[in-house]
Amino acid sequence: MDDSSDSSSTAKHKFLLFVSGMSVKSGRAIENLRLICDKYLTGNYEIEIIDISRDKEQAVIHQIIAIPTLIKTHPIPERIILGDLSDKEKVLRILNIS
Amino acid sequence: MQKESKSHSFIFPKTPTGVDGLDEITDGGFPKGRPTLICGGAGCGKTLLSMQFLIKGITEYNEPGVFMSFEEPSADITLNVKSLGFDLEKLKAEKKLAVDYVRVERAEIEEAGEYDLDGLFIRLGHAIDSIKAKRVVLDTIESLFSGLDNQAILRAELRRLFHWLKEKGVTAIITGERGEATLTRQGLEEYVSDCVIVLDHRVIEQVSTRRLRIVKYRGSTHGTNEYPFLIDSDGISVLPITSLKLDNEVSSEVVLTGVPGLNDMFYGGGFYRGSNILVSGTAGTAKTTIACYFANEQCENKERTIYFAFEESPQQLIRNMKSIGIDLDKHIKKGLLQIHSSRPSLNGLELHLLTLRKLIRDFKPTTIIIDPISNLISVGSEHEVRSMLVRLIDMLKANNITALFTSLNKQTDSFRPDLAEESVSSLVDTWITVRDMEGIGERNRGIFIVKARGMGHSNQVREFVITDKGIELLDVELGPQGILTGTARQSHQLKRTIHEIKLQNEISRKDREIERKRKVLESNIESLRTEFESAQEELSILKATEELQAGLSSKKK
Numbered sequence: 001m002d003d004s005s006d007s008s009s010t011a012k013h014k015f016l017l018f019v020s021g022m023s024v025k026s027g028r029a030i031e032n033l034r035l036i037c038d039k040y041l042t043g044n045y046e047i048e049i050i051d052i053s054r055d056k057e058q059a060v061i062h063q064i065i066a067i068p069t070l071i072k073t074h075p076i077p078e079r080i081i082l083g084d085l086s087d088k089e090k091v092l093r094i095l096n097i098s
Numbered sequence: 099m100q101k102e103s104k105s106h107s108f109i110f111p112k113t114p115t116g117v118d119g120l121d122e123i124t125d126g127g128f129p130k131g132r133p134t135l136i137c138g139g140a141g142c143g144k145t146l147l148s149m150q151f152l153i154k155g156i157t158e159y160n161e162p163g164v165f166m167s168f169e170e171p172s173a174d175i176t177l178n179v180k181s182l183g184f185d186l187e188k189l190k191a192e193k194k195l196a197v198d199y200v201r202v203e204r205a206e207i208e209e210a211g212e213y214d215l216d217g218l219f220i221r222l223g224h225a226i227d228s229i230k231a232k233r234v235v236l237d238t239i240e241s242l243f244s245g246l247d248n249q250a251i252l253r254a255e256l257r258r259l260f261h262w263l264k265e266k267g268v269t270a271i272i273t274g275e276r277g278e279a280t281l282t283r284q285g286l287e288e289y290v291s292d293c294v295i296v297l298d299h300r301v302i303e304q305v306s307t308r309r310l311r312i313v314k315y316r317g318s319t320h321g322t323n324e325y326p327f328l329i330d331s332d333g334i335s336v337l338p339i340t341s342l343k344l345d346n347e348v349s350s351e352v353v354l355t356g357v358p359g360l361n362d363m364f365y366g367g368g369f370y371r372g373s374n375i376l377v378s379g380t381a382g383t384a385k386t387t388i389a390c391y392f393a394n395e396q397c398e399n400k401e402r403t404i405y406f407a408f409e410e411s412p413q414q415l416i417r418n419m420k421s422i423g424i425d426l427d428k429h430i431k432k433g434l435l436q437i438h439s440s441r442p443s444l445n446g447l448e449l450h451l452l453t454l455r456k457l458i459r460d461f462k463p464t465t466i467i468i469d470p471i472s473n474l475i476s477v478g479s480e481h482e483v484r485s486m487l488v489r490l491i492d493m494l495k496a497n498n499i500t501a502l503f504t505s506l507n508k509q510t511d512s513f514r515p516d517l518a519e520e521s522v523s524s525l526v527d528t529w530i531t532v533r534d535m536e537g538i539g540e541r542n543r544g545i546f547i548v549k550a551r552g553m554g555h556s557n558q559v560r561e562f563v564i565t566d567k568g569i570e571l572l573d574v575e576l577g578p579q580g581i582l583t584g585t586a587r588q589s590h591q592l593k594r595t596i597h598e599i600k601l602q603n604e605i606s607r608k609d610r611e612i613e614r615k616r617k618v619l620e621s622n623i624e625s626l627r628t629e630f631e632s633a634q635e636e637l638s639i640l641k642a643t644e645e646l647q648a649g650l651s652s653k654k655k
Contacts, residue, residue: 020216032211052217056224059217063201066246067216082246083211090210 013045014074020067021053025084029068032085040097110318113269116154117147119336123321128293131267133260135290137274137282138297143308143329144273148235150333151271153184155233156194163233164225165197168241172197182333196225202245209247215255219262226268234270240284260289292316307448310336326448337448353500356395357388359571363547365554369528372498374491378505379532383543384564385504389469390419391569392502396465397429403465404457405437408473412437422568436461442473447486450474458497466494471503491525527551535583542584
């Protein structure tokens, strides 16, 4: 939510994925995100996975309440998706990827 | 009622709330290490109550606290409670308080698949651990329901959250908005079952009153009534019924009434210290004057006094009393007297009572004057007023404060003008009535004692006048039809004076007559004596002549 000015023209997708330890839902979310990105954004993406059970301040900074949470920081608009991303159609629609 | 006298060995562990009066109702505070639900409508003081719980916990009981807000950013909260004298920034800097604002904006959030609220748990856990918090407030967790779609997940997670809080051993407050048919909109009471408190804010006849009720308190005794509470510059205070037992200490010390003749009407010479005195009367019968006299007298004796004036401003009262020779201003300057003026309709009865309570605590007066108490009665219904007055009088008695109330009677109710104040009169110890006595084209003031518990008193109706020197109780003037007042008294006095002068004249006339008679008697005695003397003289001459003749005849032989 902080960095919106920087290099949006490259259309490179940047994601922040917040997980908590090795929970089942967290694992599924990572897996689902990878699948989607590999299929639709081949090479043109960046995923940062943040484990808030270790980095607790990050949860406060990014206003995280639910786990897993995916934040798309680039390109704008920023989108926030809760859940393990198992509903692929919905995720694609929200992220505006086709 | 709320205090249990049985001597249990087990005491339910509780966390003091830090809210004035609430500990008394809850018999010690909120359940320790468990969540408590506070619910109520908008603007009834939920956030403030929970904030006070945290801050007092820090400042008075050294228990750090976490405030998790779902509604307001922490800067707003800081500003809101600053007006109550709470400095959140300082507490935050001292690592005693952690404030976390959880923002859930529905428009920004989409849901795809399953999730849980671990984020919230971790944030809360982090906040608790970072300052070793003992107290936690979640205000208002129901906001999550409007921010998130999946209610099933949310409910399951909330249940988990409350279990988790219990395991953490923190005393938590969860606030909730009042719902239509349920205590809270989302039925939070299902999850929090240890202690539920409902706050309420209602307006009756344009006067708003806030009330607090404990709906449920598992494992503990508690007051079940609705208790009025007040939000003022010191935060929240709840008003419990002070004591239902009448076991306060009594004093047999007598304080003077301040009105010279009135002291003599009480055989004890005044009022008992710590008693309640009611001065009732119709409009313009000098109730305020009597009250001021008492205030003045008390101040002269270095008694701290508070005067509640519900009809006059302090300046007006001081000016008016100056006109009859009482200087209240000097007592105020000395700090012995405080005059508090406000319209009774300014706030509800409870608020007045709480103000009083605060003042008693801060100023520690020995005398309180409420002028007039009947104006307070206009604020609430008769039932409310009575229960309030019981609390008031209990409170005053417990502090051994002598209290004088004035009460205005209705002019129209001439048969028993005091009937209106029946509720008050049975509660007071001493009852003085001042009344108009109308007749032969004039109005006079009379004063009499209706009752004086524990003290003999005069049964006479005494007339009194107010001059620029003050109140003066006149001597009783008995006429053929009883006690005389006003012109009748004056004409009676004149008649008596004339009668006395006449009598005096008669006596001196009689004196003079006697004097004259004595003089006559004396002169009579004198003339008789001279008569007698001359007779005696004649006799002696005769005797001498006879002797002489006898001597001459014997020489011839």
